Amino acid sequence: MPSSACPECAESTVTTGLREPWCPSCAWNADQTTPVLFGWRWVDRRLHRVAGRLTDAQFAALADGPLSPRAMTVSRAVTLTAAVVLLAGVIAVAALGLWLIFLDFFSLSTVLGLVLVGVAFLLRPRLGRVSDLAGQGVVLEPAQAPQLFGLVERVATAVGAPAPQVVMAGYELNAFTTAVGVRRTRVLCIGLPLWATLEPQERVALLGHELGHFVNGDIRRGPLTQVAETTLGRVAHLFDTDGNAGDGFIGYLTAIITRALGWVVSTVARTLQLLLVWTSQRDSQRAEYLADELAARAGGTDAAVSLADHLVMIESIDTVIRREARAGNGMSAWRDAARTARANLAANLPVLRRLTRHTEVSLYASHPPTGLRAEMLERRPRQAAAVTVAESDLARIDDELAVHQKRVLRELTH
Numbered sequence: 216m217p218s219s220a221c222p223e224c225a226e227s228t229v230t231t232g233l234r235e236p237w238c239p240s241c242a243w244n245a246d247q248t249t250p251v252l253f254g255w256r257w258v259d260r261r262l263h264r265v266a267g268r269l270t271d272a273q274f275a276a277l278a279d280g281p282l283s284p285r286a287m288t289v290s291r292a293v294t295l296t297a298a299v300v301l302l303a304g305v306i307a308v309a310a311l312g313l314w315l316i317f318l319d320f321f322s323l324s325t326v327l328g329l330v331l332v333g334v335a336f337l338l339r340p341r342l343g344r345v346s347d348l349a350g351q352g353v354v355l356e357p358a359q360a361p362q363l364f365g366l367v368e369r370v371a372t373a374v375g376a377p378a379p380q381v382v383m384a385g386y387e388l389n390a391f392t393t394a395v396g397v398r399r400t401r402v403l404c405i406g407l408p409l410w411a412t413l414e415p416q417e418r419v420a421l422l423g424h425e426l427g428h429f430v431n432g433d434i435r436r437g438p439l440t441q442v443a444e445t446t447l448g449r450v451a452h453l454f455d456t457d458g459n460a461g462d463g464f465i466g467y468l469t470a471i472i473t474r475a476l477g478w479v480v481s482t483v484a485r486t487l488q489l490l491l492v493w494t495s496q497r498d499s500q501r502a503e504y505l506a507d508e509l510a511a512r513a514g515g516t517d518a519a520v521s522l523a524d525h526l527v528m529i530e531s532i533d534t535v536i537r538r539e540a541r542a543g544n545g546m547s548a549w550r551d552a553a554r555t556a557r558a559n560l561a562a563n564l565p566v567l568r569r570l571t572r573h574t575e576v577s578l579y580a581s582h583p584p585t586g587l588r589a590e591m592l593e594r595r596p597r598q599a600a601a602v603t604v605a606e607s608d609l610a611r612i613d614d615e616l617a618v619h620q621k622r623v624l625r626e627l628t629h
C-alpha cells in the first residue's frame with residue numbers, strides 16, 4: 216500500500232477503507248465522511264465530534280467498570296419518563312375526546328370530541344405483529360429444524376435467557392431479535408447469509424448475543440421505548456400541514472395562522488423526538504456491549520471477538536456473498552468465499568477496527584462502532600465457552616436450513 220507521512224505525527228498514512236489517505240496512529244483525516252444529520256456541514260461536524268466523545272466516554276466507563284443489565288442510566292430514565300408522559304398524553308386526549316362527544320350530543324363539542332378521539336387513535340402505540348416481519352425471512356417450525364431449535368435452547372440456558380417463541384431464517388447478512396404484540400412475543404431472526412459465513416463457535420456467540428437481548432435490560436425490547444421514539448414523530452407528521460389558503464381575507468388569515476401553528480407544533484415535536492432518539496440510542500449502545508458479554512459467555516471470548524471482527528469486515532463479506540449468490544452458489548460456497556475474504560483482510564484488521572471509531576460513530580447509531588465492540592471484549596475478563604459445538608452438529612443444522620436456501624438466493628440477487 217503506497218503511503219505518505221502524516222502531517223500531524225509523521226507516521227505513515229493508509230488509504231484502507233477511505234478514499235483519501237488517513238493516519239491510523241493519530242486519526243488524522245479519519246473523519247472524511249461525517250454523517251449528514253442536518254445538512255449544514257459545520258453543525259454535522261460538530262455533532263459528529265459530540266457523538267465521538269460520548270462513544271469514547273461510554274467505552275472507557277464500561278471497559279473498567281461494572282457492566283450490569285439492571286443499572287438505571289440517565290438515558291434510560293429520560294427515555295422511560297418521556298414514554299410515560301407521552302402515553303399519558305395520548306390517553307388524556309382520548310378521554311377528553313370521549314367526554315366532549317357525550318357532553319351535549321349532538322353539537323359542536325361532539326364534532327370536536329370525534330376529532331380528538333381520531334387524533335388519539337392515530338397516535339396510539341403500535342406493538343407490531345409477527346406477520347409484519349414476513350418480508351425479512353421465513354418462520355421455522357420446531358419440527359422442521361429440531362437441531363437448530365436444540366442449539367438455540369442450549370444457548371438460551373447458558374446466558375439465562377428465555378427461549379424465543381418464534382425463530383426465523385432471515386434473508387439478510389444480519390441477525391436480530393425483537394418482541395412484538397401485546398404479549399411481547401419473542402422473535403429471533405437468523406440471517407442465513409450471516410449464519411453460513413460464521414465458524415462454529417462464532418455461531419454460538421451470535422446466538423448468545425441475540426438471545427442476550429432478552430435479558431440485557433435492553434429497553435428497545437420494551438413497548439415503552441417504541442412509544443417514546445415514535446409518538447412525537449406522529450405528532451409532527453399530524454401538524455405538518457400546508458393548508459390551502461381559503462377564499463377572501465378571513466380564509467387567507469386562517470390558513471396563515473393554521474400553517475404557522477402547525478409549523479411550530481411539528482418543529483417542536485420533531486426536535487424533541489430527535490433528542491429522545493439520540494438519548495435512547497446511548498442506552499442501546501450500552502445494551503449491545505452487554506449482549507456481547509453474553510455472546511462471550513455462550514461461545515467464549517475468542518469466538519465473540521472474532522464475531523465482532525467478522526462484522527468489522529462485513530462490507531467485503533457482503534460483496535463476496537452476493538458474487539457467489541449471483542453465480543447461483545449456496546451456503547457452503549458463501550462460507551468458503553467469506554473465509555478467503557477474512558484471510559485476505561486479516562493483516563488490515565487493526566486499521567479497519569480503528570477506522571470504525573470514525574465511520575460508525577453517530578448520534579443515531581444503535582450500535583457502538585464494531586471495532587470498539589471487539590476491543591471491549593478483549594478488555595473485559597476472559598470467558599470460556601459455556602456451549603461448544605462440533606462441525607458435525609452444525610452440518611446437520613445447515614441441512615435443516617438448506618431448504619430455504621433458494622429463497623434466500625432469490626432475495627440476495629434481486
Ligand SMILES: [Zn+2]
Nearest residue numbers: 221224238241
Ligand atoms: Zn498521524
Ligand SMILES: [Zn+2]
Nearest residue numbers: 424428503506
Ligand atoms: Zn445486538
